[in-house]
Amino acid sequence: MTYINQLKIYVDQEVTLKGWVYNNRSSKALQFIELRDGSGLCQCIVARDDVSDEVWDAADSLKQESSIEITGNVVKDDRSVGGYELHVSGLTVIQLAEDYPITPKEHGVEFLMENRHLWLRSRRQWAAMRVRNAIVFSIHKFFQEKEFLQLDAPIFTGNAAEGTTTLFETDYFDDKAYLTQSGQLYAEAMAMAHGKVYTFGPTFRAEKSKTRRHLTEFWMIEPEMAFYDLDMNMDLAEEMVKDIIRYVLDHCPKELEILERDTTQLKQAVENEFHRLSYTEAVDLLKSNETAALLDQMTEERKKEREQLKAELEELKKEHGSAKKWRKAQIDQRIQEIHARQDQIEEDLRNIPVWKQSASGFTWGNDFGGSDETILTMQFDAPLIVHRYPAEVKAFYMKRDPDNDNLALAMDVLAPEGYGEIIGGSQREDSLEVLQKRIADHDLPEDVFSWYLDLRRYGSVPHSGYGLGLERTLSWICGLSHVRETIPFPRMLGRLSP
Ligand code: 4AD
Ligand code: MG
Numbered sequence: 001m002t003y004i005n006q007l008k009i010y011v012d013q014e015v016t017l018k019g020w021v022y023n024n025r026s027s028k029a030l031q032f033i034e035l036r037d038g039s040g041l042c043q044c045i046v047a048r049d050d051v052s053d054e055v056w057d058a059a060d061s062l063k064q065e066s067s068i069e070i071t072g073n074v075v076k077d078d079r080s081v082g083g084y085e086l087h088v089s090g091l092t093v094i095q096l097a098e099d100y101p102i103t104p105k106e107h108g109v110e111f112l113m114e115n116r117h118l119w120l121r122s123r124r125q126w127a128a129m130r131v132r133n134a135i136v137f138s139i140h141k142f143f144q145e146k147e148f149l150q151l152d153a154p155i156f157t158g159n160a161a162e163g164t165t166t167l168f169e170t171d172y173f174d175d176k177a178y179l180t181q182s183g184q185l186y187a188e189a190m191a192m193a194h195g196k197v198y199t200f201g202p203t204f205r206a207e208k209s210k211t212r213r214h215l216t217e218f219w220m221i222e223p224e225m226a227f228y229d230l231d232m233n234m235d236l237a238e239e240m241v242k243d244i245i246r247y248v249l250d251h252c253p254k255e256l257e258i259l260e261r262d263t264t265q266l267k268q269a270v271e272n273e274f275h276r277l278s279y280t281e282a283v284d285l286l287k288s289n290e291t292a293a294l295l296d297q298m299t300e301e302r303k304k305e306r307e308q309l310k311a312e313l314e315e316l317k318k319e320h321g322s323a324k325k326w327r328k329a330q331i332d333q334r335i336q337e338i339h340a341r342q343d344q345i346e347e348d349l350r351n352i353p354v355w356k357q358s359a360s361g362f363t364w365g366n367d368f369g370g371s372d373e374t375i376l377t378m379q380f381d382a383p384l385i386v387h388r389y390p391a392e393v394k395a396f397y398m399k400r401d402p403d404n405d406n407l408a409l410a411m412d413v414l415a416p417e418g419y420g421e422i423i424g425g426s427q428r429e430d431s432l433e434v435l436q437k438r439i440a441d442h443d444l445p446e447d448v449f450s451w452y453l454d455l456r457r458y459g460s461v462p463h464s465g466y467g468l469g470l471e472r473t474l475s476w477i478c479g480l481s482h483v484r485e486t487i488p489f490p491r492m493l494g495r496l497s498p
């Protein structure tokens with residue numbers, strides 16, 4: 001058996017492929033079967049004069065997603081979907097599919113989500129999952145080459161890592177257990193045993209946020225390093241993100257092309273230094289005249305475009321009724337484009353933050369919202385790292401800035417193009433007394449953290465780490481509009497199946 005992505009080594013030879021009918025069409029003398037086999041797509045051509053009646057009839061009976069075994073000669077053809085074609089001599093049907101629900105026409109997102117188990121076979125989804133795999137591999141490669149150990153944190157836990165409001169509670173033999181929000185606290189223990197470790201696992205947040213960035217179950221990569229301070233932590237995060245992008249650009253050009261990803265900003269992220277701003281500097285930037293001008297300009301441009309599109313849409317709808325078939329298809333295509341652009345415009349306009357209307361502007365001390373992150377990153381030609389946040393908005397375990405006790409030694413990596421936070425991390429509090437006080441201040445039960453406090457009792461050292469959200473990262477790299485397309489079976493508010 002041969003796979004489609006290996007066809008280049010079989011030119012002018014006969015091969016057998018096994019796969020599924022992605023698409024097919026026929027004329028009197030020829031049938032075209034677009035075959036997918038998991039590794040790629042290949043156009044298979046059945047010529048009436050070249051095959052037996054059986055093969056011709058079998059090909060003629062095919063429906064979308066039928067599974068088949070197909071034999072033929074490999075011919076190089078640059079115009080063909082994968083660069084090679086199969087000139088068919090034999091064909092066996094493995095299973096003749098029933099009418100497939102996902103047809104080449106456009107479907108609504110809810111319908112596709114209900115059929116996620118089948119939607120995964122579609123080309124864009126296929127490409128995104130392959131990039132996901134590449135990112136996962138590149139992360140392991142990156143850390144393994146740096147001699148980090150990958151060790152796993154438990155999923156059932158007795159304590160909250162990131163605040164108690166977003167915990168999923170489960171029954172654990174008449175006791176309470178929570179699904180982990182982060183492997184960090186355990187990673188800290190493992191770092192004290194091994195120096196440099198990373199966890200790679202599912203994490204859970206009972207967040208009632210219905211945004212394009214939130215899942216209730218997502219995968220997080222959490223390195224934790226003994227003797228690293230905040231600067232070393234930021235350096236590592238930057239090096240890792242660059243490495244991931246470089247790997248994807250090198251190994252997934254075809255996938256990015258299928259996703260129609262404009263890679264300009266990805267290349268910039270590899271080439272340029274990530275900008276680093278303290279939270280306070282970032283707030284100043286938000287409140288600056290430059291930002292105000294940028295927002296005004298964007299608002300005006302988008303509103304103008306919105307009017308133009310509305311007018312165009314009305315014209316097209318008028319024309320549609322009496323148009324010829326070929327023109328109707330053109331119009332439908334354009335209407336689809338306009339709808340997509342309209343969604344983007346609304347999204348951009350929603351991104352005008354509320355504080356823009358208030359005289360005082362953004363208030364120091366507030367956490368950044370998605371739109372604030374978007375506006376900040378718009379002003380740079382690479383991802384942005386914001387550090388030293390107000391301690392109030394950050395977790396209990398973060399070390400305070402020795403120069404300003406109101407600030408936590410935290411850092412977030414913000415991706416450009418509206419994707420926002422992909423990494424959150426910090427230097428950890430390493431003093432037993434201070435940490436005990438923080439646990440009390442946060443109203444957390446000290447007994448469940450006693451093991452964690454032991455790490456400060458027995459050889460406490462400065463240490464740091466961060467968490468990279470796999471789905472947010474994939475969403476940005478692939479240029480997807482929603483994290484629901486970044487994981488095989490997304491779990492979100494209101495979505496538990498399939
Ligand atoms: O910023 P967060 O909450 O950080 C932590 O959990 C730390 N304990 C990590 C550490 O220092 N070891 O989450 C880290 C990242 C975010 O930057 C984001 O990429 C992702 O996890 N993330 C989510 N992704 C999808 N859906 C959600 N609901 C997410 N919440 C966080
Ligand atoms: Mg965060």
